[in-house]
Amino acid sequence: MVKTTGVKFARIHAKAVYPPVSAWEFEHLKSERVIQERLQRSTIYIIVQRPMLWFDNVYPGNGKIQFDITEGSEKIIHCILDLGEVFNLSVNEAIEFRVEFHRDAPQDGPPYRNVAGIRVFKEDQFLVWWSPQKLLFESTTRGLPLLGAGDMDAFTDYEVQYIGQAFSQTVWDRLTGHTPLQSALTLGKAKGQGHCNPALEIGLITLEISGVEEIFIDTALPFLLPEGTTPVYHHFEIYPPDPRCLAFYSPWMRQGDPEATNELEAMLIRMFEPTWNKIKYKSYPNIKNGARSKGYTMSSLALDDFPFRLKDTSGEEPLMDA
Numbered sequence: 200m201v202k203t204t205g206v207k208f209a210r211i212h213a214k215a216v217y218p219p220v221s222a223w224e225f226e227h228l229k230s231e232r233v234i235q236e237r238l239q240r241s242t243i244y245i246i247v248q249r250p251m252l253w254f255d256n257v258y259p260g261n262g263k264i265q266f267d268i269t270e271g272s273e274k275i276i277h278c279i280l281d282l283g284e285v286f287n288l289s290v291n292e293a294i295e296f297r298v299e300f301h302r303d304a305p306q307d308g309p310p311y312r313n314v315a316g317i318r319v320f321k322e323d324q325f326l327v328w329w330s331p332q333k334l335l336f337e338s339t340t341r342g343l344p345l346l347g348a349g350d351m352d353a354f355t356d357y358e359v360q361y362i363g364q365a366f367s368q369t370v371w372d373r374l375t376g377h378t379p380l381q382s383a384l385t386l387g388k389a390k391g392q393g394h395c396n397p398a399l400e401i402g403l404i405t406l407e408i409s410g411v412e413e414i415f416i417d418t419a420l421p422f423l424l425p426e427g428t429t430p431v432y433h434h435f436e437i438y439p440p441d442p443r444c445l446a447f448y449s450p451w452m453r454q455g456d457p458e459a460t461n462e463l464e465a466m467l468i469r470m471f472e473p474t475w476n477k478i479k480y481k482s483y484p485n486i487k488n489g490a491r492s493k494g495y496t497m498s499s500l501a502l503d504d505f506p507f508r509l510k511d512t513s514g515e516e517p518l519m520d521a
Contacts, residue, residue, distance in 0.1 A: 201438040205447055206422070206430050206496045208414040211463050212454075214504040216241050218336030219357065219402040221251070224316070241405035242460040243364055243467070246475070247357035247509070251399040252331035254314035259296060262288065264317070268331045268354065276349035280334075282319065284344050286326060295320045301399060332402075339506040356508040357404065361475040364464045408454045408463060409503065415448065424497065428484060431496045451493045462489040462498050470517035471509070 217238065250270040257266040262283040268276040282294055298308075299316040306312065319326045329337075335354065338345035416422050424430065435443035452459055462484075468476050469483040484491055490498045502518070510516055 200436055202434065203437050204418045204432050204434050206416045206418060206432060207447070207451070207494060208416065209452055209459075209462070209490045209493075209495045209498040210412040210414060210501055211408060211459060211466075211498055212410040212412060212501045212503060213243070213406045213408050213463060214502065215336075215340075215507070216405055216407045218330070218333040219247065219249075219404050219507070220330075220332070221399055221402045224330060225403055238405055240407040241365065242408060243362070243406040243463055245359055245404040245406070245467070245509070246361040246363075246473075247359055247402050247404055248400050249354070249357045249402070252354055253301075254298075254317065254331060255312055257298060257311040257314050257317070258309045262294075264296065266314070268335070270354060274350065274353040276347045276351060276353065278334075278348075279346040281344060281346075286319075286321070288321075292321070294326070336506065340504045352506075355506055356510055357402070358510050358512065359471040359473050360401070361473045362464060362467045362471065363476075364460050404507065406463070408459050410454050411450070411452050411456075411459055412501070413450060428497050431491060431494055433494065451495065452490060458488055458490060458493055461486065463500065465489060466498060466500060471511045474512060 250272075252268060252270050255267040255269050255275075257264065259265075262281065264280045264282065266278050266280075268278060282288070282296075283292075286294065288294065297318045297320070298311050298314045299318065300306070300313065301315045315330065317329045319329075331354070334343070334345060335351070337343040338347070339351070418430070418432065433443070433447050435441055435447055437444050452462075465480040465483050465486045468478070469480045472479050480486060484497050500518070508516055509518055
């Protein structure tokens with residue numbers, strides 16, 4: 200008879216299901232089916248802020264669009280997008296694109312200035328909508344063939360304002376009458392140039408939990424824990440294996456479990472301590488209905504398809520140290 204003692208760690212895998220959407224964009228796009236389908240999978244949402252981005256010097260020609268992406272500072276990305284390559288068009292196929300503005304002032308362009316979004320159509324059939332954030336997101340994570348001159352990571356930083364979950368309801372339902380979002384829009388100050396409307400800067404990043412990885416530790420071997428974390432020990436016989444041994448090496452938490460969402464929400468709030476979150480989870484990882492309630496000692500986070508730098512209000516990036 201061989202006895203042992205073990206502990207288990209959980210590594211939660213999550214990914215962004217859609218690029219950051221400003222509050223202004225969300226209000227205009229939330230009824231579109233493709234966005235509803237993607238947000239349906241999200242259980243964590245993060246309200247963020249960064250200076251507004253826009254397209255500038257937009258000039259279409261020969262099946263391509265030339266434009267700049269800017270926030271009004273010295274940081275500019277000069278871009279070319281071949282629409283024929285994106286949509287696999289033949290030589291004789293024509294497409295139409297329409298530009299959208301945050302202002303109602305008419306423009307005779309091209310080139311078009313201060314463009315908020317671009318919509319592309321083929322024979323009046325809608326193909327795609329792009330904001331600067333969506334275009335950069337798809338070029339980084341979805342293989343969109345965007346040619347860019349400049350620092351392609353120049354506009355990936357976001358300040359975290361609030362973190363919440365929408366496990367039992369859709370994100371857009373959760374945000375209806377959302378007090379922290381309304382506070383950020385009403386009391387927040389614009390960070391960028393050329394406007395004074397926080398709705399153009401306050402945005403939404405949503406996360407889908409894509410998996411839970413388990414790490415098994417034999418306590419006969421040395422292991423490290425963060426300060427203040429108490430191990431959750433599990434004792435069992437490995438030879439011959441008893442039911443407790445088999446249970447130890449079986450999954451305890453899956454991606455669709457409420458405990459996974461609770462754990463991720465509390466973990467992120469503890470890291471960033473967002474302005475509009477009233478509960479800061481100071482005693483994390485000791486939370487109700489989280490990973491420790493399932494028997495894990497602690498959890499960590501792995502982000503996929505997440506080309507963003509999230510910062511707290513002091514400018515630090517807690518995820519870099521996680």
